[in-house]
Amino acid sequence: MSKPIGDVILNVQNISLSFGGVKALADISFDVREHEIRAIIGPNGAGKSSMLNCINGVYTPQQGQIMFRGQTFSHMDSHQVAVMGVARTFQNLALFKGMSVLDNIMTGRNLRMKSNLFLQAIRWGPAEREEMEHRQRVEEIIDFLEIQPYRKTPVGQLPYGLQKRVDLGRALALEPEVLLLDEPMAGMNVEEKQDMCRFILDVNDEFGTTVVLIEHDMGVVMDISDRVVVLDYGKKIGDGTPDEVRNNPEVISAYLGTGH
Amino acid sequence: MDTTFPRLLAHHARQRPGDAALREKEYGIWQTLGWADVYVMVGHMAHAFAKDGMQRGDHVVIVGANRPRLYASMLAVQVLGGIPVPLYQDAVATEYVFPINNAEVRFAVVENQEQVDKMLEIHADCPSLARIYYDDPRGLRNYPQTFLSHLQQALHDGAARAAELPVFVQEHMELGQPDDVAAMFFTSGTTGNPKGVVHTHRSLLDRAKAGADFDKLTSHEEVLAYLPPAWIGQNIFSYAQWLYCGYVVNCPESAETVTIDLKEVGPTYYFAPPRVFEGLLTQVMIRMEDASAIKRRMFKYFMDIARAHGPRRMDGEAMGLWPSLMYAVGNVLVYGPLRNNLGLSRVRVAYTAGEAIGPDLFSFYRSIGINLKQLYGSTETAVFVCLQPDNQAYADTVGVPCSGVEIRVADNGEILVKSDGLLKGYYKNPEATAEVLNADGWYKTNDAGFIDSRGHLKIIDRVKDVGRIQGGPNDGAMFAPKYVENKLKFFPFIKEAVAYGDGRDRVCVMLNIDFDAVGNWAERRNLPYAGYTDLAQKPEVYQLLLECVEKVNADLSADNMLAGSQISRFLVLHKELDADDGELTRTNKVRRGYIAEKYAVLVDALYQGRAQQYIETAVKFEDGRSGSVSATLTLSDAKVFAPVGRAA
Numbered sequence: 018m019s020k021p022i023g024d025v026i027l028n029v030q031n032i033s034l035s036f037g038g039v040k041a042l043a044d045i046s047f048d049v050r051e052h053e054i055r056a057i058i059g060p061n062g063a064g065k066s067s068m069l070n071c072i073n074g075v076y077t078p079q080q081g082q083i084m085f086r087g088q089t090f091s092h093m094d095s096h097q098v099a100v101m102g103v104a105r106t107f108q109n110l111a112l113f114k115g116m117s118v119l120d121n122i123m124t125g126r127n128l129r130m131k132s133n134l135f136l137q138a139i140r141w142g143p144a145e146r147e148e149m150e151h152r153q154r155v156e157e158i159i160d161f162l163e164i165q166p167y168r169k170t171p172v173g174q175l176p177y178g179l180q181k182r183v184d185l186g187r188a189l190a191l192e193p194e195v196l197l198l199d200e201p202m203a204g205m206n207v208e209e210k211q212d213m214c215r216f217i218l219d220v221n222d223e224f225g226t227t228v229v230l231i232e233h234d235m236g237v238v239m240d241i242s243d244r245v246v247v248l249d250y251g252k253k254i255g256d257g258t259p260d261e262v263r264n265n266p267e268v269i270s271a272y273l274g275t276g277h
Numbered sequence: 278m279d280t281t282f283p284r285l286l287a288h289h290a291r292q293r294p295g296d297a298a299l300r301e302k303e304y305g306i307w308q309t310l311g312w313a314d315v316y317v318m319v320g321h322m323a324h325a326f327a328k329d330g331m332q333r334g335d336h337v338v339i340v341g342a343n344r345p346r347l348y349a350s351m352l353a354v355q356v357l358g359g360i361p362v363p364l365y366q367d368a369v370a371t372e373y374v375f376p377i378n379n380a381e382v383r384f385a386v387v388e389n390q391e392q393v394d395k396m397l398e399i400h401a402d403c404p405s406l407a408r409i410y411y412d413d414p415r416g417l418r419n420y421p422q423t424f425l426s427h428l429q430q431a432l433h434d435g436a437a438r439a440a441e442l443p444v445f446v447q448e449h450m451e452l453g454q455p456d457d458v459a460a461m462f463f464t465s466g467t468t469g470n471p472k473g474v475v476h477t478h479r480s481l482l483d484r485a486k487a488g489a490d491f492d493k494l495t496s497h498e499e500v501l502a503y504l505p506p507a508w509i510g511q512n513i514f515s516y517a518q519w520l521y522c523g524y525v526v527n528c529p530e531s532a533e534t535v536t537i538d539l540k541e542v543g544p545t546y547y548f549a550p551p552r553v554f555e556g557l558l559t560q561v562m563i564r565m566e567d568a569s570a571i572k573r574r575m576f577k578y579f580m581d582i583a584r585a586h587g588p589r590r591m592d593g594e595a596m597g598l599w600p601s602l603m604y605a606v607g608n609v610l611v612y613g614p615l616r617n618n619l620g621l622s623r624v625r626v627a628y629t630a631g632e633a634i635g636p637d638l639f640s641f642y643r644s645i646g647i648n649l650k651q652l653y654g655s656t657e658t659a660v661f662v663c664l665q666p667d668n669q670a671y672a673d674t675v676g677v678p679c680s681g682v683e684i685r686v687a688d689n690g691e692i693l694v695k696s697d698g699l700l701k702g703y704y705k706n707p708e709a710t711a712e713v714l715n716a717d718g719w720y721k722t723n724d725a726g727f728i729d730s731r732g733h734l735k736i737i738d739r740v741k742d743v744g745r746i747q748g749g750p751n752d753g754a755m756f757a758p759k760y761v762e763n764k765l766k767f768f769p770f771i772k773e774a775v776a777y778g779d780g781r782d783r784v785c786v787m788l789n790i791d792f793d794a795v796g797n798w799a800e801r802r803n804l805p806y807a808g809y810t811d812l813a814q815k816p817e818v819y820q821l822l823l824e825c826v827e828k829v830n831a832d833l834s835a836d837n838m839l840a841g842s843q844i845s846r847f848l849v850l851h852k853e854l855d856a857d858d859g860e861l862t863r864t865n866k867v868r869r870g871y872i873a874e875k876y877a878v879l880v881d882a883l884y885q886g887r888a889q890q891y892i893e894t895a896v897k898f899e900d901g902r903s904g905s906v907s908a909t910l911t912l913s914d915a916k917v918f919a920p921v922g923r924a925a
Contacts, residue, residue, distance in 0.1 A: 152305075153304065156304035156305045156306075157304060159304075159305070160303070160304055163531070165305075165530045165531055165533070165534050166531070166533040166534045166537065168305060215416075219415075219416065222418070222419070223418070
């Protein structure tokens with residue numbers, strides 16, 4: 018690691034979330050340290066995406082609080098979260114299919130654009146300079162993710178693995194401090210998974226970005242994460258380094274079933 | 278040419294410092310380096326190398342794609358009197374061991390993490406290797422090895438040293454002489470260890486000049502450098518001729534963006550092996566099939582006109598008024614847009630070499646107004662031996678000897694060449710040198726051929742491969758495997774062919790389907806398939822290939838020398854022949870002997886007349902893992918034709 022793992026940057030305390038009678042999350046607490054790769058794993062329906070949605074401000078938990086950079090929130094506001102430097106990608110991709118790769122990533126710069134709509138529309142003066150700066154940053158991301166051949170290709174025409182990469186690119190365009198990745202490797206073949214792992218490690222390494230990721234593929238998680246939280250039916254059943262989690266009897270029974 | 282590469286660089290930097298020398302697409306923009314910029318960069322790099330202990334006569338390995346800094350590093354090595362040894366960037370790590378140990382290489386300049394990893398993998402086997410420079414630092418930050426240096430840092434250190442020793446570069450440039458060794462190229466070689474071909478500044482520049490004069494190249498040419506720099510052709514086109522003519526060399530963004538970059542650059546001087554031209558044509562044809570009915574009809578109509586009149590027009594022959602008019606209309610509606618789409622609208626001179634090019638493919642490009650020509654040469658001759666003049670491009674010849682070249686045909690049909698561009702020798706291999714270079718300075722090309730009535734050289738095959746049929750109805754007939762294979766490969770459905778027949782009673786071949794072309798063909802016929810192996814074994818595909826084979830037989834039957842080389846049996850292989858499995862050379866030529874050993878059961882089955890044969894083959898994947906593929910292959914008979922007669 019170029020930047021050593023630092024202090025707690027994000028602290029989730031006693032979060033509970035229910036939809037009617039369904040308890041999605043029950044009293045979940047964990048923390049995320051600066052510059053680490055933190056994974057949330059668990060079987061289907063364990064509440065992983067709900068957890069991410071609470072951090073991201075999509076859902077409002079009924080109980081508990083989230084501390085981010087020393088500030089305490091009882092619920093997060095999605096716009097506010099983005100301004101504070103938290104970006105995310107989506108499990109089922111939310112890209113603009115008809116727009117080019119370049120434009121899709123450019124939308125990630127939106128928050129950082131200062132000139133007003135009118136100036137942007139006529140692309141004059143400061144707006145032009147600003148667009149050039151942003152384009153430069155976007156090009157760096159395109160280079161970083163090795164998607165140069167598809168710069169001008171509409172996203173809808175790209176294979177799924179590449180769309181995932183564009184999704185990551187758009188999140189990176191925000192220059193986030195914390196990156197939330199919702200199943201970045203779902204539906205990919207082995208080679209695409211390897212590529213994605215490398216990009217996640219590189220993001221963490223080169224930009225020092227803190228990464229919180231949800232993943233199904235145990236092998237991948239154990240290889241790239243510093244610490245892992247395990248959820249099952251909305252409860253936290255394990256938390257620690259990959260090795261600790263691997264040897265945790267509760268985790269083993271949740272994943273492999275118990276003998277009767 | 279009484280000069281050296283570094284002196285030519287200094288000349289350009291002095292005469293036209295601000296003119297573009299190199300361009301590289303980075304971050305979506307073409308970044309330009311002027312001659313003066315390159316000169317400064319080369320100087321600083323030379324300082325850095327010298328500081329790290331590089332000596333005159335040191336061999337320095339260069340591995341990577343065409344990148345301005347790698348070009349600069351070759352020049353910097355030459356400034357110091359060292360010898361750059363470019364190696365193929367797609368080779369597996371173990372292939373580097375021999376060249377590095379053979380030339381006692383102490384320094385390597387490589388492109389990126391991928392290449393650094395390969396160097397580290399073999400580091401223990403290469404004790405001489407002391408320092409590795411890399412261009413792209415991506416992913417390398419946490420590598421602990423102290424013998425790794427970032428080129429950027431080296432340039433920085435070099436700049437500091439340059440301030441202290443201002444005349445150092447100048448002095449070293451003057452020390453370097455035209456007859457010093459300038460570069461070494463390892464030939465892929467179909468057998469045994471590769472051989473290092475040693476060239477001097479004089480030999481490379483003499484040929485660069487001959488080629489440039491032949492086509493009247495100027496400093497205004499634009500070239501796209503996209504083939505491996507380890508191949509002497511790329512080195513001549515984008516290094517030797519670059520420095521001789523002073524034109525602009527453009528480096529693509531990445532290997533995947535070459536077609537996009539080609540359109541953006543619009544080269545005026547272009548080189549591609551036949552398979553690239555074939556790939557471009559296949560793309561056009563596939564896209565035309567998906568075009569609207571009007572466009573398809575227009576394309577067909579005007580392509581018929583182009584086919585009928587285009588090649589003759591390129592050869593400068595007069596056309597009737599009506600054809601001229603229709604060709605002009607076609608030029609506006611079809612040929613012009615097509616050339617533009619291919620990225621070839623500004624091409625003044627285009628060359629193809631390395632393999633034989635299919636007559637249809639060749640005349641397609643000439644018919645739409647692209648000045649595509651063939652040339653003949655090899656690593657040992659510094660490329661230019663024969664070139665086709667603008668108005669005399671024939672598909673079956675490789676052109677006339679260019680200036681400074683003498684050609685002789687030996688008694689056994691072998692072509693002998695004499696020129697100032699010949700190799701100095703094979704590195705540390707006097708026996709091999711003596712085998713190809715005789716005392717009078719003639720180089721044995723190993724190619725069998727003859728000079729035809731038009732004064733053009735025509736190549737048949739490698740001398741050692743030309744064999745005889747023994748036994749059977751064609752006893753004693755000449756057998757030229759490559760000639761047969763090329764005829765087969767001219768069909769878009771056949772990617773590779775391997776022919777056997779020397780010392781046997783008949784000719785049998787093994788074929789590789791072209792997965793794209795046959796896959797597309799199958800899809801259009803609603804023929805389902807599960808993958809390469811499955812598709813290759815479809816009876817419909819066998820029928821398709823049988824037609825190709827029989828057309829070749831019909832064609833061969835009309836050839837008075839090679840009528841006995843007709844194919845009597847063939848099979849379609851279950852896997853693609855691959856350089857990683859040792860079946861092809863790095864320049865994609867089939868290694869017939871090795872394949873015969875590896876697939877001995879199949880060759881036997883062909884000659885024993887069996888209808889089916891089971892085979893299991895080990896394969897190596899790109900990431901170094903290995904696995905195996907197995908299949909039961911069908912063997913098919915083909916119809917042979919009676920020789921048409923002895924009339925040539």
